[in-house]
Amino acid sequence: MTLPRTHGLTPVGDGARLHWTALGHARGRPPVVLLHGGPGLPDYLGDLAPMVADLTRVHRYDQRGTGRSPWRGRHTLARHADDLAALLDAWDAPSAVLVGHSYGADLAARFCLRHPGRAAAVQFVCGPFTGDWRAGYRAERARRMSPRERERLVALEGMHRTGEQEVELLTLAWSTDHADPERGRSRAARAARLRRPVNWAMNAELGEQARRDPLDARLDELGRCLPARAAILAGARDPRPVSALEALARRLSLPLVQVGDAGHEPWLERPEAVRAHLRGFVRDAVTA
Structure with a gap:
């Protein structure tokens, strides 16, 4: 079955325009929005969209200043969360199932904090990492x-x-x-x-803001803002310590699924395992 594919360039009110693509039919259900990582990279989650696009429409977009989303200016975490809200408005979607990878998982969490009630469900993939995880990551990478x-x-x-x-x-x-x-x-x-060019200025600006306003300090608030359906998917051999995600899952009372023999992009190494998990999560979320 061939699914319809559309795309657009949506202005978001301050001169930025966000390029997006959509795959599949809406079917009167909340869409899925795939949130790519970085920060500062263009979208790279094209392999995930076909896994669930027969269940509901799947949107992807280049965050401002990356890929085909032109923008020159300063970046803020709040603005990036508001960009997602503006896109949902443009897509006539009161809510959506968010699937965020790496920095995209951080973005999904901050969206829930800033726009509570607009996430129908949240699937965190290899993030967000909280606590003292960077030292372990640097040591394992080395x-x-x-x-x-x-x-x-x-x-x-x-x-x-x-x-x-x-x-x-x-x-x-x-x-x-x-x-x-x-x-x-x-x-x-x-x-x-x-995945080029990398917007290193965006990476530095958002990284500094995340250090000044860490998710760690807002986990109780996040727990209250998360939708009823939220989960974490991790690559068991991600160099970033999975123990940090285990601690987050305990803190927020979320299920954590580890994909064996997979790293930070588990769909590349274990596509069928990721597909099975993602389809089950999205099916439950959009048919509730």
Whole structure:
């Protein structure tokens, strides 16, 4: 069955325009919105949309200043949450099932805090990471790299890079995200060429805001704002410590499913396991 595909460029009120695509029929149900990570990357969740698009319409979009969403200006976490609300209004969707990956999981959480009641359900994927998780992540990433790779990554991070050097940096940085190191390198190299240009200014601005206003300090509030259907999906071999997601799941009383032999993008390494879980979650959410 061929599903309809549409796209658009929606203004959101301050000069930014957000490029989006949609796959599938609305069917009178809340749509799914896929929230990509970064921050500062264009959308890369095209593999997830067909997994559930026969159940309800699935939207994806490039966050402002990335991909085909033109924007020059300062970024705020509140503005990014408001962008999603503006898109839901444009799509005539009072609520939606949010599926957020990595930074997209943080965005989904902050959307629930800022726009309570508009998330019909939330599926966090490999995030949001709270607590003291960064030291463990840096140590595991270093362990998965050779001394020469670590040295080269540090050198690239400190220089004004050419396009090819940017690809090299991203390949090194992302190669450890996968459970299989050999395939991980090839996947990272491919992603490094497709997920560009990276908006590093956006990455720095939102990272600094997240440090000033951490989700850790708002978890009780988040627990009150989350919809009844919310869950966490993790790659069991993500270099970011899964123990941080386990602690979050306990704190918020959320189910946590770990996908074995998969890293930070589990749908690339275990697509059928991710598909089965995601379909069950979305089916329950949109047919409730």
